[in-house]
Amino acid sequence: MYTEVVMNHFKNPRNVGEMKDADGIGEVGNPVCGDMMNIYIKVKGDRIDDISFQTFGCGAAIAVSSMLTEMAKGKTLEEAKKITNKSVAEALEGLPKNKLHCSNLGADALQLAIKDYEDKMSGRGRGPQRPEDKHEHTHGESCKCPYCDGNVDDGLEFCSHCGREISEDH
Amino acid sequence: MKVTNLDYISANPLLPEVQNAMIEAIKENYGNPSSSHCLGDQSTEVLEQARKRVAVLINSALPEEVVFTSSGTESINHAIKGVALANEKKGKHIVTSNIEHNAVLKSLRRLMKMGLGYHVASVPVDEHGLIDPSDVAKAITEETILVTIMHGNNEIGTIQPIKEITRITKEKGVLFHCDGVASVGVVPIDVQDLGIDMLSFSANQFNGPSGVGGLYIRRGVGLWPLHDGGAQENGKRAGTENLIGIIGMGVAADIAFREMESRLVHVRRLKERLIKGLNEKIEDIIINGHPELSLPNLVSVSVRYIEGESIVLMLDEEKIEVSTRSACASGALRASHVLLSIGREYADSQGTLVISFGKETKEDEIDRFLDVLSDAVDTLRKMSPLYKKG
Numbered sequence: 001m002y003t004e005v006v007m008n009h010f011k012n013p014r015n016v017g018e019m020k021d022a023d024g025i026g027e028v029g030n031p032v033c034g035d036m037m038n039i040y041i042k043v044k045g046d047r048i049d050d051i052s053f054q055t056f057g058c059g060a061a062i063a064v065s066s067m068l069t070e071m072a073k074g075k076t077l078e079e080a081k082k083i084t085n086k087s088v089a090e091a092l093e094g095l096p097k098n099k100l101h102c103s104n105l106g107a108d109a110l111q112l113a114i115k116d117y118e119d120k121m122s123g124r125g126r127g128p129q130r131p132e133d134k135h136e137h138t139h140g141e142s143c144k145c146p147y148c149d150g151n152v153d154d155g156l157e158f159c160s161h162c163g164r165e166i167s168e169d170h
Numbered sequence: 171m172k173v174t175n176l177d178y179i180s181a182n183p184l185l186p187e188v189q190n191a192m193i194e195a196i197k198e199n200y201g202n203p204s205s206s207h208c209l210g211d212q213s214t215e216v217l218e219q220a221r222k223r224v225a226v227l228i229n230s231a232l233p234e235e236v237v238f239t240s241s242g243t244e245s246i247n248h249a250i251k252g253v254a255l256a257n258e259k260k261g262k263h264i265v266t267s268n269i270e271h272n273a274v275l276k277s278l279r280r281l282m283k284m285g286l287g288y289h290v291a292s293v294p295v296d297e298h299g300l301i302d303p304s305d306v307a308k309a310i311t312e313e314t315i316l317v318t319i320m321h322g323n324n325e326i327g328t329i330q331p332i333k334e335i336t337r338i339t340k341e342k343g344v345l346f347h348c349d350g351v352a353s354v355g356v357v358p359i360d361v362q363d364l365g366i367d368m369l370s371f372s373a374n375q376f377n378g379p380s381g382v383g384g385l386y387i388r389r390g391v392g393l394w395p396l397h398d399g400g401a402q403e404n405g406k407r408a409g410t411e412n413l414i415g416i417i418g419m420g421v422a423a424d425i426a427f428r429e430m431e432s433r434l435v436h437v438r439r440l441k442e443r444l445i446k447g448l449n450e451k452i453e454d455i456i457i458n459g460h461p462e463l464s465l466p467n468l469v470s471v472s473v474r475y476i477e478g479e480s481i482v483l484m485l486d487e488e489k490i491e492v493s494t495r496s497a498c499a500s501g502a503l504r505a506s507h508v509l510l511s512i513g514r515e516y517a518d519s520q521g522t523l524v525i526s527f528g529k530e531t532k533e534d535e536i537d538r539f540l541d542v543l544s545d546a547v548d549t550l551r552k553m554s555p556l557y558k559k560g
Contacts, residue, residue, distance in 0.1 A: 002483075010483060016553050031517030031556070034477060034496055034505070038555045054555035056517070058479035058496070062553060 003093040006063040015052045015069035024117030026109040033143035035061045039109040046076045060099040064106035098146040174490045174535045179526035185377040191421040195414050220420025227423040229360040237385045237406045242351035242372030245385035246273040249347040249368040252393030253316045261313035262288045268511040298460035299328035299512045307338045316345050322353035325508040326459035327468040336365030355426040378422030382415035433529045437467040447540040468526040472518040475557035476550040484546035493524040
């Protein structure tokens with residue numbers, strides 16, 4: 001199912017753990033839909049000096065987090081902003097079709113961590129680390145299509161974006 | 171490394187006796203049971219022998235009450251849609267429960283979407299996944315034509331009080347279909363004693379081949395066929411029979427019936443050992459399902475703070491195969507409706523494993539699973555933002 005690179009990062013994840021003195025934190029996802037990712041960055045000058053992650057999620061989500069931290073470490077903030085879900089997925093030599101959402105999650109978490117740092121630096125205080133509060137998820141909230149990462153409303157049997165069959169149930 | 175299969179609920183290994191019977195059947199080059207020449211007669215004979223064996227397993231009064239299908243899913247579709255379409259003048263209301271298999275849920279959803287006026291009431295379950303039969307009684311209306319409720323649940327193992335439910339459906343004159351896929355061949359099922367009108371089941375749950383199922387239809391119950399065509403299966407299921415598979419199913423049913431008691435003793439012992447080990451070795455877990463009224467060959471455990479697919483992957487690295495109910499692994503959007511119905515949190519549902527086993531499973535395989543799982547849980551919890559104990 002997964003490439004060797006994915007399995008390597010899943011089995012030996014790099015840069016795991018919470019960073020107590022992080023300069024920027026990005027948190028995305030929620031347990032309702034099955035995955036959560038936190039990215040912590042430490043910035044020196046204009047470079048990401050250190051980076052770590054915490055992930056609740058599937059093998060792809062963990063591998064994406066690990067690869068992402070490796071790609072971002074040592075990069076300038078401007079370079080790191082160019083890291084996309086696509087470049088992470090490519091570095092992993094591909095992800096299964098229904099795991100696009102996982103790679104997007106990683107890129108989003110990194111960008112939020114950078115934004116968090118920049119907001120603090122510009123004196124705007126800590127901005128929103130994540131789009132919504134992770135503890136308040138009602139059944140009405142939409143999850144993402146695992147294939148195309150589009151928002152999917154409750155009760156649909158087909159993704160309204162990519163048309164693939166999806167299921168609320170098991 | 172030897173593969174440790176603890177995912178029997180997905181498919182059981184074929185018994186050697188079943189394999190041999192099927193290989194012999196292939197070599198025999200049987201004809202079409204519908205032909206009136208001697209090749210046809212020979213195959214009719216083996217077909218009917220298999221039917222008798224399956225009938226014995228579920229104690230149906232007449233072998234003709236057993237219809238061979240392609241799967242448990244087909245049987246369920248046939249029972250639900252067949253009854254609905256045959257009884258549309260009588261009524262269009264169907265009662266089910268909140269923890270049914272997708273084959274039931276989606277068959278019902280399809281009926282509702284056809285625009286013919288079918289509607290469904292779904293009864294809740296308690297924290298153990300148990301239905302209160304009085305809820306079924308309350309849900310039945312003048313318009314109700316069918317109650318469909320599963321026997322053993324394939325995700326949490328809970329076994330429903332079927333006899334009490336059929337007492338109600340009989341009294342109210344409503345047909346009762348039971349999804350027995352996870353139970354038939356595993357625990358004793360007696361359709362006459364339980365008062366079941368229709369029972370769906372599958373060969374691959376009792377060491378038979380995949381691609382063969384059965385539908386028991388009590389004599390006198392009228393339902394539309396799902397397939398139109400020839401007069402196979404006493405006119406109840408058109409299409410030339412999967413004779414090789416059916417022969418395999420017959421042998422598997424025969425052995426399951428004869429070995430039922432010894433298999434039960436074996437899997438009950440394994441289940442006890444597994445639950446004890448889980449509770450001793452791993453913190454923050456929830457064992458799902460009813461503590462007593464439950465399938466003896468299955469344990470559902472929610473491992474808090476981590477996600478199921480990643481646990482399955484780690485176990486797979488050690489050649490231990492289990493199943494998970496996480497959304498990520500199943501391609502579903504959310505956690506399992508069964509786990510949510512018994513009150514599990516979303517995150518805990520995502521971290522739920524189903525461990526299922528059978529007569530071939532050894533105690534040391536359970537022990538190895540517990541050791542490997544314990545390590546995997548530690549590793550994954552260290553990565554998890556939900557785990558705060560460091």
